[in-house]
Amino acid sequence: MQYKGYLIDLDGTMYRGNHEIEGAKKFIHHLNTHAIPYLFITNNSTLTREAVVQKLASFGITTTIHHILTSAVATAKYIKGQNKQAACFIIGEVGLITAFEEAGLTITDQNCDYVIVGLDREITYDKLAKASLLIRQGAQFISTNSDAAIPTEAGLLPGNGSLTAAISTSTGVQPIFVGKPENIIMEEAMKLIGLDRDNVLMIGDNYETDILAGINANIDTLMVLTGFSTLEDLEAVTKKPTYIKKDLIEWMHVK
Amino acid sequence: MQYKGYLIDLDGTMYRGNHEIEGAKKFIHHLNTHAIPYLFITNNSTLTREAVVQKLASFGITTTIHHILTSAVATAKYIKGQNKQAACFIIGEVGLITAFEEAGLTITDQNCDYVIVGLDREITYDKLAKASLLIRQGAQFISTNSDAAIPTEAGLLPGNGSLTAAISTSTGVQPIFVGKPENIIMEEAMKLIGLDRDNVLMIGDNYETDILAGINANIDTLMVLTGFSTLEDLEAVTKKPTYIKKDLIEWMHVK
Structure with a gap:
């Protein structure tokens, strides 16, 4: 040790x-x-740091949010470091949204500087379409992680790399991966x-x-x-x- | 001529x-x-042959359903030619569903021989997940077409090649493309x-x-x-x- x-x-x-x-x-x-x-x-970008702390607690592991770095938080920090006023379109769940809110970044679907894609189990065609249009208009394409599949009780289900591939295929643009x-x-x-x-x-x-x-x-x-x-x-x-x-x-x- | x-x-x-x-x-x-x-x-796999005939009629072009071959109909014919009793899981819109019904193929999400992916503007994570699990269980992966993007009044939006990429990334399996x-x-x-x-x-x-x-x-x-x-x-x-x-x-x- x-x-x-x-x-x-x-x-x-x-x-x-x-x-x-x-x-x-x-x-x-x-x-x-x-x-x-x-x-x-x-x-994992879907959980907030608080939810990760609770999940660990359920296994008897004690920690604090200051000991957690999710790809969501890392993505928000990375973008904040590049552009404090960044306007961001986000595909993702509560963990990703919360990380951007806590970083004080602007979440919008108009005139975006960045399109950020994290695993979103409520993905829709409209979200994919909006992301594609914004990237074609020049927004920078960032993906929380490239994991192709995620292990679940039901088996290996699509990971964020899978949703990201839909948008990179549609636009012909490869993202920057954070995770x-x-x-x-x-x-x-x-x-x-x-x-x-x-x-x-x-x-x-x-x-x-x-x-x-x-x-x-x-x-x-x-x-x-x-x-x-x-x-x-x-x-x-x-x-x-x-x-x-x-x-x-x-x-x-x-x- | x-x-x-x-x-x-x-x-x-x-x-x-x-x-x-x-x-x-x-x-x-x-x-x-x-x-x-x-x-x-x-x-285009989203329209039935009848809808294509009507669309052409709106431009003053007269034709019949017997003059239309959509990727949906071609996919149904291809699978029917391989296995008349094929059990098929379909991601797609009315054109694709109708083609499989007309071909007398079984549409189900259990014990499938084939997973067929066509453009579906009501795509959900559950559909992507189901397709991925079935392909991992051995169902053959067929895609109506590889078009990355489709032209619309709003701009270039994700095409079926884009949805297909989500599933091929998730599973590591490349589909057979029909179109x-x-x-x-x-x-x-x-x-x-x-x-x-x-x-x-x-x-x-x-x-x-x-x-x-x-x-x-x-x-x-x-x-x-x-x-x-x-x-x-x-x-x-x-x-x-x-x-x-x-x-x-x-x-x-x-x-």
């Missing part, structure tokens, strides 16, 4: 669907009691945690998002085998995680 | 949005009065018109759909400059249309 701070994935690392993951609660309790800086980083494995969310995370990148470890279960995000950001990585990726998945990749552990209990036993 | 039969595009060739195109009415009147075989071929420039709709057209391909001319305004459909099907092509593609668009292409004319009036003056 030789790092001064931790960036930690949620789904597959802290919980799996509605199931606890062994060691997660104990690990966060350790960080809390020793006042070790950490930040949960999730591509893991892209750098934008990681840069926002580094600002928030306030440590040098040598002192930070990125922990996650998904090689393609979490681990690549760490590798792209020059941050050491720990892949836990409690979620999506398996040891077999790593055989074909050239850039390996810094560490691979069965779970966070095994990590905590590292001296 | 040296061909025994004609395959004719609609939008940009017979009308443009709500506007008449010079010569279209006269050309079809000539075919009707001389009993020359012809078939309108459209990628122009693919061969499936052209093969259905050749069966319906009942002539050798040497005796048939494909007429359209869009190089990427109409003209390439003809070229792919080894049918002579006439590109009219009354719609989407321009002479400049042709500079970069290696496979040229057989003929290029300003409009159908110019074509009718060819001896």
